Amino acid sequence: SVVEEKRFDPAWDRDLERPVLDARANGELFPVLELDEAFRDGATVMLGYYQGSLLCELIERDYGFPALRALVAAFADGSTTEQAIRAALKVEPAELDRRLLAYVAEVVAARAAVRPTWTEAGKERLRQRVQAGDEQALAPLAAAYRDLGRSADEDAALQKALAELGETPEVLRAL
Numbered sequence: 001s002v003v004e005e006k007r008f009d010p011a012w013d014r015d016l017e018r019p020v021l022d023a024r025a026n027g028e029l030f031p032v033l034e035l036d037e038a039f040r041d042g043a044t045v046m047l048g049y050y051q052g053s054l055l056c057e058l059i060e061r062d063y064g065f066p067a068l069r070a071l072v073a074a075f076a077d078g079s080t081t082e083q084a085i086r087a088a089l090k091v092e093p094a095e096l097d098r099r100l101l102a103y104v105a106e107v108v109a110a111r112a113a114v115r116p117t118w119t120e121a122g123k124e125r126l127r128q129r130v131q132a133g134d135e136q137a138l139a140p141l142a143a144a145y146r147d148l149g150r151s152a153d154e155d156a157a158l159q160k161a162l163a164e165l166g167e168t169p170e171v172l173r174a175l
Contacts, residue, residue: 002053015173016050017112023047024104032093032100033081055096058103063089118144135161139170 023029030038030051038048059068067089074084085093116122123144129137138161145154161171 002049003056006053016046017108019047020050020054020104020108021112023051024101029101029104031097032085035081051100054103054108055100057107058096058100059089061103062099115140115143118147120148123148130157135164136170138164139168139174142174 020029028047030044030048032055035048035052035055038044038051056068059071070088071084074088075081079087082093085091085096089096118126118140123141126137126141126144130141138157142154142157142161145151145157158171158174161174165171
């Protein structure tokens with residue numbers, strides 16, 4: 001469902017690259033045969049959903065969309081996770097785990113959303129861009145005000161961003 005959410009509306013992307021990268025670095029990603037465990041603990045459920053979406057992306061990339069459908073069908077037939085992976089993907093679960101670790105290191109790390117921490121000077125540059133008519137600087141300006149602890153200015157910038165740009169992914173993230 002997380003993959004489909006992002007495809008339907010990019011604004012619904014959860015931006016969980018950082019927690020996934022941290023989990024990978026600390027050996028805390030769930031092996032595919034243990035992924036269900038993520039949904040038994042409130043502290044890891046979001047990681048589980050996002051990791052599942054990454055597995056879907058990886059499977060579609062490496063094996064094709066029909067393999068993803070075959071995997072779902074195998075589960076519908078009552079197969080265990082191990083049986084379903086072997087039947088649908090013709091690969092051992094450990095190989096899928098290895099591929100996921102590489103996918104996170106290569107693909108997810110490349111698209112990770114890392115935003116700067118704004119200083120007063122950076123905020124001023126953004127404010128000048130907005131004054132010059134650059135509407136794309138509104139969401140970053142709101143983030144700059146947040147970083148500087150100026151919540152009233154942050155709220156004003158967010159309201160202006162919503163009015164000028166609508167519910168873009170950048171504005172929704174800032175909200």
